[in-house]
Amino acid sequence: MENINQQAVADLHEANRQRWNNHAAEWKRLRDEDGIWRRCHKEPHLAFEGRAFETIANFFETLQGKRVCVVGSGDNYAAFALAGLKANVTSVDISEKQLADAAERASELGLKISFVRSDAADLQSLADNSFDLVCSTNGFFIWLADLTRVFSEIVRVLKPGGHYVFYDVHPFQRPWKDQVMPIEMKKPYWERESCPGETHWTIADILNSLTASGLDIRRVIESPAVNSRFWEGPSYGPGQDESLQDWKCNPRAGLPVWLTVAAVKL
Numbered sequence: 001m002e003n004i005n006q007q008a009v010a011d012l013h014e015a016n017r018q019r020w021n022n023h024a025a026e027w028k029r030l031r032d033e034d035g036i037w038r039r040c041h042k043e044p045h046l047a048f049e050g051r052a053f054e055t056i057a058n059f060f061e062t063l064q065g066k067r068v069c070v071v072g073s074g075d076n077y078a079a080f081a082l083a084g085l086k087a088n089v090t091s092v093d094i095s096e097k098q099l100a101d102a103a104e105r106a107s108e109l110g111l112k113i114s115f116v117r118s119d120a121a122d123l124q125s126l127a128d129n130s131f132d133l134v135c136s137t138n139g140f141f142i143w144l145a146d147l148t149r150v151f152s153e154i155v156r157v158l159k160p161g162g163h164y165v166f167y168d169v170h171p172f173q174r175p176w177k178d179q180v181m182p183i184e185m186k187k188p189y190w191e192r193e194s195c196p197g198e199t200h201w202t203i204a205d206i207l208n209s210l211t212a213s214g215l216d217i218r219r220v221i222e223s224p225a226v227n228s229r230f231w232e233g234p235s236y237g238p239g240q241d242e243s244l245q246d247w248k249c250n251p252r253a254g255l256p257v258w259l260t261v262a263a264v265k266l
């Protein structure tokens with residue numbers, strides 16, 4: 001991977017911290033609309049897309065007592081789900097406002113989670129070799145200016161033999177104008193820049209960064225949306241227009257929507 005200016009990374013991440021602080025109230029409102037956060041700790045599959053939950057379950061007979069870190073935790077659905085499975089969960093996000101909302105919800109649900117404000121590119125408050133599992137979910141990578149640095153931090157905090165499992169928006173969904181029919185290209189697949197602070201990584205960027213960081217890839221899954229809500233906005237509520245699932249009406253539905261990867265620290 002090419003060298004990335006680390007001051008530029010720190011500056012972009014700091015700008016994203018402020019952006020997410022400003023966006024936290026709206027994110028909270030959206031998540032209150034669908035209310036899924038109230039259910040994830042009892043119905044953990046609700047917190048995961050792209051067969052990520054089944055993938056985690058394949059690696060762990062039980063998560064009870066396992067040390068788990070959710071990085072870029074945002075709405076914390078994954079953290080709530082894993083805490084509901086009795087894992088010992090640390091939730092890391094760069095935005096103190098996102099964390100404050102999550103902590104309030106965790107307390108309402110009676111979940112004990114350790115919340116840590118940190119840039120994923122510099123997890124200095126987390127010890128080496130301390131987690132059995134690290135997860136990241138839906139819409140995290142776009143905020144990162146240096147994937148290899150973040151994956152290297154994930155490797156550092158994982159125990160040898162520990163797993164990193166993520167699902168994120170599939171890079172093949174990034175070059176298009178949003179929800180425009182007929183399908184219209186916004187930029188070439190390889191052009192990483194979209195709007196300021198957001199980076200559109202390719203499949204090669206993600207997989208090469210994982211291996212360069214010392215992770216051994218065990219499983220790669222490319223999945224469609226399970227219902228039409230993916231095409232209708234950031235809500236977790238049920239979709240309305242099922243025709244959006246038909247690639248003949250919505251050609252983007254003929255491309256994968258989620259990229260899920262399971263990797264191991266050797």
Ligand SMILES: C[S@@+](CC[C@H](N)C(=O)[O-])C[C@H]1O[C@@H](n2cnc3c(N)ncnc32)[C@H](O)[C@@H]1O
Nearest residue numbers: 020072074075093094095119120137138139143
């Ligand atoms: C779209 S959310 C993804 C998480 C979750 N799936 C969700 O939908 O809420 C993005 C989250 O990543 C966090 N984030 C962005 N950049 C980060 C960084 N460098 N380190 C840690 N967290 C970061 C943001 O604060 C935000 O809460």
